[in-house]
Amino acid sequence: MIQTAVTKMLGIAHPILGGTMMSITDARFTAAISNAGGLGILASAIYKTREDFAAAVDEVQQLTDKPFAVNINLFPAMTAIDNNIYLDVMIEKGVRVVETSGHSAPEDLCGRFKSAGMTWIHKCVGIRYAQKAETLGADIITVVGYENGGATGKLDIGTLVLVPSVVDAVKVPVIGGGGVSDGRGLLAVLALGAGAVIMGSRLLVTRECPIHENLKKALMNATELETRLIMRSIGATHRVWDNAAAQKCAKIEAEGGDFNEVISVVAGDKARHMYATGDLDAGVISCGQGIGLVHDIPTVADLFNRIVAQAEAAGKRIGLTG
Template identity: 40%
Template sequence: MRTRFTELFGVTHPVAQGGMQWVGRAPLVAAVANAGGLGFITALTQPTPEDLRAEIRRCRELTDAPFGVNLTILPAITPPPYAEYRQVIIDEGVPIVETAGANPVDHLEHFHASGIKVIHKCTSVRHGLKAEKLGVDALSIDGFECAGHPGEDDVPGLILLPAAADQITIPFIASGGFADGRGLVAALALGADGINMGTRFMATVESGIHDNVKARLVEAGERDTNLIFRQLRNTARVADNAVSREVVEKLQAGAGFEDIRDLVAGTRGAKVYETGDLDEGIWSAGMVQGLIRDVPTCHELITRIVADAEEIISSRLAGAVGFGVGVGVGVGVGIGATTS
């Protein structure tokens, strides 16, 4: 299954594992790469730029396939040393970077000068068009269903993806709400060149988070998330637990960020993944957890997604329109040529 995404980034399958704080580490990223997908180490999960260097080298010991690094740029009173993280990525010869958060303009020139391709994550068409104008190589378009920060427009993927396909000319992958072959086919049909999954990759064997978290993802339904920080215009989708419910209640009652700072501390969220105490802190989960029913290896997951997608295209869809093999071939050729 060839798309502009697989051709641009030199991977076998149009499936990506995007950056995830505390989750995007070498064993998971290498497993995705070895399965033919594109995985991203999360730069800021590493405490220092030198720790990132070590993690990149660790990943290279586990795979010969392409992988990338996610660099999320967020406003902060004391921001991380982004330029130092960026220089490590360049020095280590990482071929692909996923940027997210703020405008990546300050980093693009440096990455492109070193031959690094940049995927920028956006939650709206207008932001995607701006990033395209800045010169990013590809986009990840994040729908309202996603874990993490869905933006403030609340536009789900069923609308956002075709709206993006109508205006954006560079390759883009669909993010938010994807877990299986049905989602991959839908994303391609809506104009995307592949899919990006976060929550689904959390529930895999190689994901380094506690088994209690994986079990909760398998057990949870699509309604078991909460939107926090809505009143602060910094909306985030997280797992429904005692802490996220308390945060929602306090903000609805008029609390400010200082009143909830301790509840949402990143160190508490990291402990959830380490200890398996699901109410220790805030942790990310998308609505797609309602489609997660097992904890496979990354190879099993990606192989299944692609096989199911091919079966849907060649059999179910072809049969639905009544033209049999002819339509199956036509769809296959269409996807091979372009998906937008």
């Protein structure tokens, strides 16, 4: 067992957090990650009404008695409800951990986090954003390097540089990620000074992940070369699996296509169709370079146990542990 300041603060067995993934990290998947000893983080943005979100929180609490978090998405959205509504439900249901992610820290919400006694994790892309969140009262900072899947930010800094830079710049604990798929990556992130790792792409290829088996198998067979950056032309750079839809988006951008043309390819309904039917080119899916290290489809619990064992074995191999 690997215990750190972050595992103790969050009350989790393993220093592993499941990255929030839109339309994927639902109640059941969140609970599976928490039951496996990590921290599952429910994606609030999946739910468009107070009632649906409240039902999802109830479901997580019915499926696990372990700690979990809720993500509040601060990125611009085509359709979204007031985040205060999500927060009202979280306070009402006794959610103890909140993660925020987006272009800036939520100055209008952080006071409510603290008043409710929540542990607040803020996910950002660089030092000045981390320091701002710290001044607002964030308890933990999460940063992910350029290798990661999903939003990469504008700084294009790799994990090996970003994580220790932020560790040195703030006083609160740091969670790091970006390209981590196994125990070697966990050990490396801990060696950089972080107290835990956050991973998303590796969790896509687990039994409990609610995407089609065809997609899981395709990702399992992908290499580290099979991701690409899209949506930079509209100020929302994402790293995704390099399928036909991603290639179409890149072509539209290269030819000067506008916002609506880009969105027509990357729209959430097309991604959800791919997740449900296994039509591998219907939409895009966020995916990091660490997908090249994925070679099987375990349960989340088996994966986490393996990752921790690998990290401990790697530490012994290079003389870092007994």
